[in-house]
Amino acid sequence: MHDFFLTDADRAFRAEIRAFLAAELAPRCEAIERDEDWEAVKAVVRALGAAGYMKLMFADLYRGGLEKPGLTHATILSEEAAYLNYAFETTIATALSCAYPLHAHARPAIRERFLTPILEGTAVGSICMTEPNVGSDSAGMETRIRFDETTREWVIDGFKRYISNASKADVYIVWGISDPDVAPQKGMTAVAVPADTPGLSFPRSYDFMGRRGCVVGEVTLDGVRVPEENLLGEAGGGFRIMLGAFNFERVILGGSGLGVARSAFDIATGHAQARRSFGEALGQKQLIWDMIAQMSWRIDAAELLTYRAAKMYDAGLDGKALMREAAQAKLVATETANFCADRTVQVLGGDGVTRQYGRAEQIYRDARALPIVGGTSEMCKYLIAAREMPAIKPNL
Ligand SMILES: Cc1cc2nc3c(=O)[nH]c(=O)nc-3n(C[C@H](O)[C@H](O)[C@H](O)COP(=O)(O)OP(=O)(O)OC[C@H]3O[C@@H](n4cnc5c(N)ncnc54)[C@H](O)[C@@H]3O)c2cc1C
Numbered sequence: 103m104h105d106f107f108l109t110d111a112d113r114a115f116r117a118e119i120r121a122f123l124a125a126e127l128a129p130r131c132e133a134i135e136r137d138e139d140w141e142a143v144k145a146v147v148r149a150l151g152a153a154g155y156m157k158l159m160f161a162d163l164y165r166g167g168l169e170k171p172g173l174t175h176a177t178i179l180s181e182e183a184a185y186l187n188y189a190f191e192t193t194i195a196t197a198l199s200c201a202y203p204l205h206a207h208a209r210p211a212i213r214e215r216f217l218t219p220i221l222e223g224t225a226v227g228s229i230c231m232t233e234p235n236v237g238s239d240s241a242g243m244e245t246r247i248r249f250d251e252t253t254r255e256w257v258i259d260g261f262k263r264y265i266s267n268a269s270k271a272d273v274y275i276v277w278g279i280s281d282p283d284v285a286p287q288k289g290m291t292a293v294a295v296p297a298d299t300p301g302l303s304f305p306r307s308y309d310f311m312g313r314r315g316c317v318v319g320e321v322t323l324d325g326v327r328v329p330e331e332n333l334l335g336e337a338g339g340g341f342r343i344m345l346g347a348f349n350f351e352r353v354i355l356g357g358s359g360l361g362v363a364r365s366a367f368d369i370a371t372g373h374a375q376a377r378r379s380f381g382e383a384l385g386q387k388q389l390i391w392d393m394i395a396q397m398s399w400r401i402d403a404a405e406l407l408t409y410r411a412a413k414m415y416d417a418g419l420d421g422k423a424l425m426r427e428a429a430q431a432k433l434v435a436t437e438t439a440n441f442c443a444d445r446t447v448q449v450l451g452g453d454g455v456t457r458q459y460g461r462a463e464q465i466y467r468d469a470r471a472l473p474i475v476g477g478t479s480e481m482c483k484y485l486i487a488a489r490e491m492p493a494i495k496p497n498l
Contacts, residue, residue, distance in 0.1 A: 107409035115168060116178050122153065123182055131187045134315035135464060140270060143193050143315060150194065151223015155179055159198060160205055163221060172416035173350060177357035177408060184361025188468040189315040195354050196266040200227025200275055202347050207335040212294055216273040228271035230262040230321055231344065238481050241286040245278035247293060256293045256333060258326040268319035269304035272297050276323065277340050290340035294332045301326035312467030348477065349424045352432035353415060355476045356408030359435030363404060366446040366465045367397050373450050393445045404435035426489035433482035436472035443469040
């Protein structure tokens with residue numbers, strides 16, 4: 103059964119957001135994929151912000167029709183957007199990942215200056231953790247953040263790579279080590295850096311196999327200085343802030359994977375029923391049945407895990423209480439997206455690998471990043487196993 107965990111209000115919201123994206127995103131998908139048109143991306147972000155949909159995660163700020171907005175609805179938005187265009191969806195997922203720590207940990211003036219425009223869709227945010235020598239092992243980061251007692255500023259030196267919205271964002275949340283003499287869990291700090299800060303530069307953007315239209319690049323921080331009030335939370339509390347965002351981010355990624363998987367599946371089932379081969383419908387062949395059946399149960403498993411985790415979060419569970427469930431949702435949904443993208447190409451034959459016959463080849467290219475971003479599949483497996491075997495410390 104589809105949408106098992108969703109209420110009637112949730113389903114009505116899905117219908118509402120689907121209609122909204124059909125009007126705002128669908129007509130711009132080609133420009134985003136073919137021309138990598140950032141203005142098209144920004145136009146949809148603006149429309150989402152103006153309609154209040156960027157505030158779904160923040161019940162205290164939300165003013166829309168839902169009685170209890172939350173992660174369930176942000177995940178529905180993610181799923182529906184990724185169904186149409188995963189590259190676009192990464193821009194809103196990153197905006198929410200940036201908005202989340204600003205909402206929870208920024209000083210009031212910083213919150214007002216940066217969070218409000220992101221949620222209104224007039225500004226874009228970015229989160230900077232990954233570095234050349236540090237990806238999955240984020241505790242080992244080399245960026246340094248020190249406090250200058252004389253000017254009462256935070257001074258940041260470092261280099262970040264694979265940063266979504268790099269060069270396009272209005273604000274960057276940057277993590278770095280502020281006390282190298284203690285464990286990173288206690289010596290990491292996070293600060294908000296406005297885009298126009300001297301010393302902040304963007305050496306290059308990456309050319310990816312998929313996700314055309316979203317911008318991901320490098321960020322250099324060369325003696326960057328920001329005022330004391332740009333600190334998020336407490337000095338040395340950056341690792342906790344980073345971990346706090348992971349559960350929510352992984353559930354959103356569950357929605358992304360689900361949307362991509364569904365998009366592929368609809369193409370495969372449509373083709374299998376329409377295409378004739380050896381005198382009958384392609385879908386009549388049992389080897390095709392196998393592919394369709396495998397896609398179907400994997401999508402349902404991904405959906406159940408994703409919305410279970412979203413509902414748990416909305417019921418107040420987070421931190422360790424949600425770690426296993428959020429990791430399961432992310433792992434299964436993103437691997438399912440790849441499985442479905444691959445099998446859809448196979449069901450389509452030559453049409454699956456040509457640009458002239460629809461979106462299967464685009465979905466195949468787009469899906470590949472999903473098990474890498476936001477905690478790789480391997481890291482998700484560690485998190486799941488760690489919860490299942492509390493007596494064993496993961497040997498990473
Ligand atoms: C499109 C895109 C957008 C991104 N956006 C952002 C962003 O906005 N902000 C940001 O900070 N980062 C971002 N990232 C970075 C992303 O989070 C990292 O790529 C990811 O965490 C993996 O890090 P890595 O690439 O350094 O790979 P590595 O950590 O070097 O891992 C390489 C491989 O080894 C595996 N591996 C690593 N350690 C172990 C282990 N102990 N046991 C078993 N296997 C292991 C990994 O699972 C992976 O398969 C983005 C990446 C991409 C591709």
